[in-house]
Amino acid sequence: MLTCRDFLKELSDYLDESSDRKLRADLEQHITQCPNCWVIADTTRKTIRIYKGMDPYPIPADVEERLMRALEKKIAAKAH
Amino acid sequence: MAVSSLTGIDESTLVAQARENDPRAFSELVRRYEAKIFRLAQHITQNREDAEDVLQETFFKAYEHLDQFQGNSKFYTWIVRIAVNQALMKLRRRKTDRSVSLDDTIDTGEDTVTREIAAWDEDPEQRFSREELGGILDSAIQSLAPPYRSVFVLRDIDELSTEEAAEALGLSVPAVKSRLLRARLQLREKLTRSFKRKGDDAFAYM
Numbered sequence: 001m002l003t004c005r006d007f008l009k010e011l012s013d014y015l016d017e018s019s020d021r022k023l024r025a026d027l028e029q030h031i032t033q034c035p036n037c038w039v040i041a042d043t044t045r046k047t048i049r050i051y052k053g054m055d056p057y058p059i060p061a062d063v064e065e066r067l068m069r070a071l072e073k074k075i076a077a078k079a080h
Numbered sequence: 081m082a083v084s085s086l087t088g089i090d091e092s093t094l095v096a097q098a099r100e101n102d103p104r105a106f107s108e109l110v111r112r113y114e115a116k117i118f119r120l121a122q123h124i125t126q127n128r129e130d131a132e133d134v135l136q137e138t139f140f141k142a143y144e145h146l147d148q149f150q151g152n153s154k155f156y157t158w159i160v161r162i163a164v165n166q167a168l169m170k171l172r173r174r175k176t177d178r179s180v181s182l183d184d185t186i187d188t189g190e191d192t193v194t195r196e197i198a199a200w201d202e203d204p205e206q207r208f209s210r211e212e213l214g215g216i217l218d219s220a221i222q223s224l225a226p227p228y229r230s231v232f233v234l235r236d237i238d239e240l241s242t243e244e245a246a247e248a249l250g251l252s253v254p255a256v257k258s259r260l261l262r263a264r265l266q267l268r269e270k271l272t273r274s275f276k277r278k279g280d281d282a283f284a285y286m
Contacts, residue, residue: 047267056116068107
């Protein structure tokens with residue numbers, strides 16, 4: 001019988017669907033009987049979903065300009 | 081450097097062209113990844129000026145060593161590794177009294193904290209405007225210790241595999257996994273304060 005501690009330890013693999021079949025069945029059985037772990041699993045799954053693929057802020061224009069200018073110099077220096 | 085004609089070209093072609101000394105191809109690679117590298121550098125250095133240095137140094141190094149890129153990993157994984165090394169060097173220079181690495185022992189006292197146990201709505205993010213949501217998500221990430229933060233950004237935002245993140249960060253696969261678990265649980269904990277279903281409290285399920 002899995003404890004809540006065991007469940008938490010395996011939570012990441014469970015949510016990534018990378019636990020093996022036997023363990024997955026045990027974990028699923030645990031959450032049907034443990035409302036707290038069910039809530040933790042559900043809210044952690046939502047946490048991952050909300051962040052997934054979040055675009056970075058566009059790079060500030062001045063930062064990009066300095067980067068491109070520095071690279072141009074670098075590339076020109078290499079060409080000579 | 082106008083490179084819009086290269087936007088649709090796949091990455092391996094661009095890398096091959098850049099290796100043939102086509103500066104436009106290299107600029108396009110830079111354009112594709114600069115914002116992600118800048119975000120990662122800011123997360124590690126926690127300083128915009130350092131992050132900008134890291135950004136430039138990363139693409140300089142990538143340009144210089146393009147012939148060493150094997151092509152058996154993704155180009156992004158390869159430059160992330162360069163960026164992580166540059167960012168750690170920055171941190172080391174800043175804190176000369178001690179060495180810094182992403183392997184630093186972390187205070188794990190609160191590693192699997194689950195004090196906030198309350199259900200969320202199905203789509204709790206709908207309750208907030210884009211700006212509000214962005215603010216909530218950002219400040220939750222900022223509250224993570226840097227070693228958790230970089231693992232979380234690479235695995236769950238940039239969607240690298242565990243193995244790719246391990247390679248990029250120079251960590252073992254088990255280290256990436258345990259940090260990811262802690263990062264996810266800590267973020268869950270923070271977000272629960274904003275996202276829990278109205279009327280629910282921590283003891284509703286006890």
